[in-house]
Each structure stands twice: as structure tokens, then as C-alpha cells.
Amino acid sequence: MEEKIKKHVEEHLDHYMSLVQSMYEHPELGNEEFQTMALLCDALNDLGFATTSAYVCPTGFQGVYRSAKEGPVIAYLCEYDALPEVGHGCGHNLIAAISIAAGAALKEMVEETGGEVRVIGTPAEENFGGKVTMANNHVFDDVDVAMMIHPSTEDRLGGRTLALNPLKFDFFGKNAHGCHPQNGRSALDAAIMSYTGISLLRQYTKANTYIHGIIRNGGEAANVIPAYACMEYYFRGETMAYVKELCQRAEDCVKGACAASGCTYQMSVYECPYEDNVVNYTLCDLLKEAYAEVGRNNVLPVDEIPAGSSDIGAVSYVCPTLHGYIKIADACVNGHSKEMAAATISPQGESALHDGGIALALVGLRLLQDPALLAKVKEEQKQTLQK
Numbered sequence: 001m002e003e004k005i006k007k008h009v010e011e012h013l014d015h016y017m018s019l020v021q022s023m024y025e026h027p028e029l030g031n032e033e034f035q036t037m038a039l040l041c042d043a044l045n046d047l048g049f050a051t052t053s054a055y056v057c058p059t060g061f062q063g064v065y066r067s068a069k070e071g072p073v074i075a076y077l078c079e080y081d082a083l084p085e086v087g088h089g090c091g092h093n094l095i096a097a098i099s100i101a102a103g104a105a106l107k108e109m110v111e112e113t114g115g116e117v118r119v120i121g122t123p124a125e126e127n128f129g130g131k132v133t134m135a136n137n138h139v140f141d142d143v144d145v146a147m148m149i150h151p152s153t154e155d156r157l158g159g160r161t162l163a164l165n166p167l168k169f170d171f172f173g174k175n176a177h178g179c180h181p182q183n184g185r186s187a188l189d190a191a192i193m194s195y196t197g198i199s200l201l202r203q204y205t206k207a208n209t210y211i212h213g214i215i216r217n218g219g220e221a222a223n224v225i226p227a228y229a230c231m232e233y234y235f236r237g238e239t240m241a242y243v244k245e246l247c248q249r250a251e252d253c254v255k256g257a258c259a260a261s262g263c264t265y266q267m268s269v270y271e272c273p274y275e276d277n278v279v280n281y282t283l284c285d286l287l288k289e290a291y292a293e294v295g296r297n298n299v300l301p302v303d304e305i306p307a308g309s310s311d312i313g314a315v316s317y318v319c320p321t322l323h324g325y326i327k328i329a330d331a332c333v334n335g336h337s338k339e340m341a342a343a344t345i346s347p348q349g350e351s352a353l354h355d356g357g358i359a360l361a362l363v364g365l366r367l368l369q370d371p372a373l374l375a376k377v378k379e380e381q382k383q384t385l386q387k
Contacts, residue, residue, distance in 0.1 A: 001109050001365055002293070008105040009357045016097045016357065017350055019043055023093035024345050027082030030124030033059040036080045037121060040096060044119055047104045056137050057130050061121035065107040071115025072144040072374055074364040076103040077131070077315070078121045079148070089336045091151030091328065092125065094344040094353060098149050098326075101357030106364040113368040118143070122311070127166075129272030131311035140318040144374060145283065145367055148312070149356040151344060152325035153333055155296050157284040159303030159325070161277040161310050162208065163240040165247055168216075168270040169194060169231045169254055173263040176225040184225030188218045190254075190263040191229040197253030198233070205246065208306050210236040232270060238306055240275055275313030276306065278384055282377045283322040286366055290359035296326075320381040322363065326352045 009016075019039065028036050037059045041051045049063030061078075076099035079092040088094075103119035110117055120139065123130040140146060171191050176184025195215060202211055213233030219226030235250065237243040251267060258265050284302055291299050312323045328351075329343035343349055367374045 001112070002362060004108060005105045005361045005365065006358050008108055009101050009354060009361070012101065012104065013350070013354055016101045016353055019100065020093050020097045020349065020353065021345055023080060023096065024088055024341065027087035029084065030081040030126050030128045031057070031059055033080055033123050037061050037123070040078065040080065040100065040121060043100060047100070048107065049119065055121070056134050056139060057123050059123040060130055060134065063103065063119040064116065065110065066116045067110040067114050069111070069114030071110065071113060071368060073116045073118060073142055074106060074367060075118040075120050075140070075143045075146040076100075076360060077146055077148040078119060079125045080121065081124050081126055083126060083336055086336060086338045086341055088341045088344055089338060090126070091340060091344050094151045094328065094349055095148060096121070097353055098356040098360065101353065102147070102360035102364065105357060105361035109365055110368065113365070115368045117364070125311050127271045129274060129311040129314070132272050132274065132314040135314040135318050140315055143319045145320050145322070145377060146315050147283070147322040147360050147363060149324045149326050149360060151328045151340070151349070151352060153327060153329050153331045154300055154325060155291065155298065155327050156300040156325040157287050157302050158279050158323050159277070160279060160306035161274070161308055161313055162210070162236040162238065162306045163243045163276040163313070164274040164309035165235045165240070165243045166269060166271040166273065167233050167235065167247055167250070168268050169233070170266045170268070171229045171258070171263050172265065173225070173227045173261065175227040178223035178225065181225055184227070185262040186225050187229040187263050188226040190257045190261040190265065191215055191218060191231055193257035193260060194254045195231060197257060198250045201246070201249055201253070206237065206242065208238050209246065210234070211246070211250075236309060238276060240273070272311065274309045274311050275317055277310065277313045277323060278316035278321065278381070280320045280322065280377060280380055282380050283320060283363070284324070286363045287322060287324045287359060290362040291355070293362060294355040294358050296355055317385070320377045326356045328352045
């Protein structure tokens with residue numbers, strides 16, 4: 001069966017690479033990926049999947065292939081939103097193609113093993129959290145294992161991510177002439193005092209905590225006391241519980257600034273909050289074995305220092321989840337850059353598509369073939385969430 005998986009990916013590699021190229025040439029921002037959704041649904045239809053477009057999200061989709069024999073549900077996750085200015089600088093076009101290649105290769109095996117293969121299109125990862133919306137709508141409740149591989153400058157089995165809560169603070173004061181400031185209440189003053197207070201929180205936070213924000217609006221004219229100002233912030237930490245504690249301390253800074261300036265405020269969540277990623281080490285060990293089978297032997301272990309944030313966290317709290325990394329560029333290439341986007345259509349990108357597609361399919365095959373191994377994966381998930 002392993003050789004059949006490798007043969008499938010190799011025979012279809014040019015087609016899968018054409019999907020990467022098409023998405024590279026026609027990048028679409030989160031929640032606007034209508035052309036991409038149609039492209040990938042057509043590809044899955046041609047591969048024998050039953051597809052649903054506009055699935056849960058306007059630009060989400062799902063492809064399903066179900067064996068006549070009962071068995072586990074293995075899901076491969078596609079990301080495909082691009083970034084402003086740099087296009088696919090996070091390599092989501094390659095993620096989508098790797099998952100389609102893996103799903104299609106595993107589909108060829110499930111009539112023998114039993115089970116179900118799903119390829120799920122999860123849009124808007126960058127800031128609107130398609131996976132969060134899908135998790136909240138119970139898409140992953142009956143999934144046994146969900147998997148994906150993310151392009152990187154290194155081969156790595158996975159990594160912890162940071163919980164993220166994006167907050168917006170709107171400040172409301174009173175306009176007055178700049179020469180009669182006593183008649184006004186400066187919303188900008190409230191914002192600046194809040195910004196200073198929140199910045200001072202940094203030295204009193206736990207390790208792996210990040211606070212970064214901007215003043216989005218601070219007035220329109222220098223000789224007018226601003227009646228409105230606003231700030232947007234990202235608060236990140238190892239767990240959402242701690243992040244929310246941090247957000248409460250930030251709100252206390254805002255309350256104090258408004259009391260001092262005579263202003264009022266409103267606080268809102270302006271983007272999708274992301275949970276931290278629950279790492280499943282049994283799945284990571286399976287990925288290491290699969291990488292070795294395609295000749296990737298210098299694979300780094302799970303990064304235990306959490307970095308960045310992703311909506312994969314929402315999935316990882318529902319079912320065992322694998323979020324591996326695969327090298328497509330050298331360390332000098334920055335993520336979220338045009339150079340990283342170009343790497344997705346380079347020879348290294350094509351190699352990652354080949355190896356990543358085979359590796360994910362091999363992990364899926366092991367889980368379909370070995371009920372005891374799947375039980376071990378699920379038991380680890382249970383034990384981790386109980387901690």
C-alpha cells in the first residue's frame with residue numbers, strides 16, 4: 001500500500017503543482033477565496049470526492065470519500081488564503097495542494113482498510129479563523145485525526161503556538177478648539193495613557209507573553225481636541241486563560257486612563273481569537289517515520305517554545321491534530337514575504353509537495369491499519385486535555 005501511495009502522488013504531481021501555481025498567480029485574501037474554492041473543489045471532484053462548496057464558511061469546502069467498510073475518519077486540512085501585498089507569502093497554496101495530494105492518495109486505500117477520508121477547506125487562517133468557525137459548528141466532532149503540513153525554512157515535527165486575543169479599544173471624548181482645551185476631553189490623551197500603561201505591563205508578564213498594538217485613530221487635525229481615538233491590540237500567551245487575565249489587566253489600564261482624562265471607552269474583539277495548539281506527540285512520531293520514508297532524515301523535534309498563533313488550535317482541542325512543517329526555503333527567507341511566496345513554486349516547493357503529500361498519506365494509512373495505534377493517539381489527547 002505504501003508503494004501505491006507514492007505512485008499516486010508521483011503520477012499526479014504535475015497536476016497538484018498546477019494547483020499551487022494557479023493559486024500563486026491568483027492570490028485571494030481571507031473570506032474572499034471564491035475562485036480558489038472553486039478550483040480546489042473541481043480538483044477534488046475530478047479525484048472522486050463528493051464535494052460541498054460554501055461549507056460552513058462562504059469560502060469553505062469539504063471533499064468526502066467514504067468506504068463501504070466502517071473505519072476511522074481521517075481529515076486533511078487545506079489553507080488557501082493569501083496576504084495583502086505579498087500574495088502566498090505564508091505558503092497556504094502549498095498547504096492546500098499537499099492536503100489534496102495526501103487525501104487523494106489515501107482515498108485509493110480505504111476500500112481495503114475501511115474508513116473515510118475528508119479534505120476540508122478551512123479559509124481565512126491569517127486573521128478570521130475559518131477553523132474556529134468550523135470547530136464551533138461541530139465540523140471536527142466526528143473526526144478521528146486531523147492533519148496538515150505547513151511550509152517553512154526547516155523540516156519540523158510540529159510546535160506549540162500561542163493563544164491570541166485581539167482587542168480593540170474605542171475612546172470617546174469631546175471636541176474643542178486647540179486654544180481652548182479646557183472645553184474638551186481628549187480621546188487621544190486617553191489612548192496614549194492607555195498605551196503607556198499597557199506597555200508597562202510587559203515586564204510583569206510570564207515568559208512567552210507578547211503584547212503588541214497600534215493607535216489606529218488619534219484625531220484629524222492638530223488644532224482640534226480629538227473626540228475619538230482607537231487602539232488595536234494582540235495579546236498572546238501560552239494559554240487562553242492567561243491571555244484573558246492579561247486582557248483584564250489591560251482593561252484596568254484603560255479604565256484608569258479614561259478616569260484621568262474624562263473620557264469613556266468601549267472594548268471589543270475585532271478579529272478571531274485563537275487557542276494554543278495541543279501537540280499530539282504520537283502523531284508527531286508517525287510523521288517522523290513517514291518523513292524518513294521519503295528521505296527527510298534531518299527533521300527537528302517539536303518546538304516546545306510557543307511562537308505565533310494559528311486557528312489550528314481550535315481543531316486541536318476537538319480531535320487529535322498534526323501540524324507539521326516542511327522546508328521549502330533557506331533560513332534567510334522570511335515568512336510572509338514575496339520570497340517565501342516564490343519558494344512555493346520553486347523546485348524545493350515541488351519537492352515539499354511530493355514528500356509532504358506522501359508523508360501525510362502514510363500517517364493516515366498507519367492509523368487506518370492499526371486500531372491500537374489510533375487508540376494510543378486518542379488516549380494521549382484525552383490525557384493532555386485533562387491536565
